[in-house]
Amino acid sequence: MDCIKLSNVFKRFGSVTALNGISFEVPYNGRYALLGPNGAGKSTTMKILAGLIQPDDGRVEVKGLKPGSKEVKRILAYLPEDPVPYRILTVRENLEYFAALRGIPNPKERAEEMISLLNMTEFERVQAGKLSRGNQQRLSLALVLLHNPEILLLDEPLNYLDIPTQERVIDILKGLNSTFLVSTHIMSIALRLTDHVIVISRGKVVWTGSITELRSLGREDEPIESVVSRMMTNAG
Ligand SMILES: Nc1ncnc2c1ncn2[C@@H]1O[C@H](COP(=O)(O)OP(=O)(O)OP(=O)(O)O)[C@@H](O)[C@H]1O
Numbered sequence: 680m681d682c683i684k685l686s687n688v689f690k691r692f693g694s695v696t697a698l699n700g701i702s703f704e705v706p707y708n709g710r711y712a713l714l715g716p717n718g719a720g721k722s723t724t725m726k727i728l729a730g731l732i733q734p735d736d737g738r739v740e741v742k743g744l745k746p747g748s749k750e751v752k753r754i755l756a757y758l759p760e761d762p763v764p765y766r767i768l769t770v771r772e773n774l775e776y777f778a779a780l781r782g783i784p785n786p787k788e789r790a791e792e793m794i795s796l797l798n799m800t801e802f803e804r805v806q807a808g809k810l811s812r813g814n815q816q817r818l819s820l821a822l823v824l825l826h827n828p829e830i831l832l833l834d835e836p837l838n839y840l841d842i843p844t845q846e847r848v849i850d851i852l853k854g855l856n857s858t859f860l861v862s863t864h865i866m867s868i869a870l871r872l873t874d875h876v877i878v879i880s881r882g883k884v885v886w887t888g889s890i891t892e893l894r895s896l897g898r899e900d901e902p903i904e905s906v907v908s909r910m911m912t913n914a915g
């Protein structure tokens with residue numbers, strides 16, 4: 680059984696067709712990148728998997744269950760494109776609050792671990808609403824990783840992060856046993872973090888396969904970005 684499965688999913692916003700019959704699967708422990716040009720439907724796909732919005736048509740399953748169900752919420756973490764930590768709480772308070780909400784046995788200890796994991800000591804007593812965008816991203820990632828989720832949906836997780844933090848986050852994510860689906864515009868991140876890619880364009884899958892297969896498609900010395908770019912622009 681696949682961990683994530685979408686079959687022929689459609690989503691329209693007024694006259695805009697965001698998803699136009701998208702289908703793909705992510706197996707258990709799969710590390711998949713979701714690639715596609717701006718407006719291709721990556722964030723819409725993630726929101727549907729997170730149970731935030733409903734598809735107009737098609738089937739969506741997470742571990743065989745309906746997205747947004749209680750069981751799925753327990754094991755899944757979703758990092759939105761535009762994350763919103765609790766703005767009036769400090770970094771530490773956010774972590775303690777959400778750790779408690781997740782039923783983690785020792786919220787204070789877990790908050791401390793996350794602060795040190797993502798190098799947040801310097802601003803742990805600053806309210807989330809006052810943080811720089813990059814530091815908000817760090818906090819949001821820490822909140823998503825708090826409960827060691829089985830399944831991670833990460834929409835542009837490394838956006839705004841400085842280079843040392845990007846490296847740290849890549850190491851953290853590589854060390855997890857989770858199933859993940861990561862959207863990114865940065866090909867080097869997809870190559871380092873994932874083993875499979877799903878390329879979408881205009882709300883449909885145009886190519887899917889392993890990173891090894893993807894590399895084999897290019898001409899000699901052709902950058903992988905150029906191969907992926909061709910897939911995106913030649914589609915539909
Ligand atoms: N709430 C909404 N209302 C109206 N249109 C929307 C809404 N959300 C998404 N869309 C439209 O659906 C299409 C897909 O958007 P989506 O945000 O999923 O793209 P994306 O692949 O995540 O793009 P990006 O790389 O820019 O993040 C776009 O045409 C977008 O304008």
Ligand SMILES: [Mg+2]
Nearest residue numbers: 721722723760
């Ligand atoms: Mg997006």
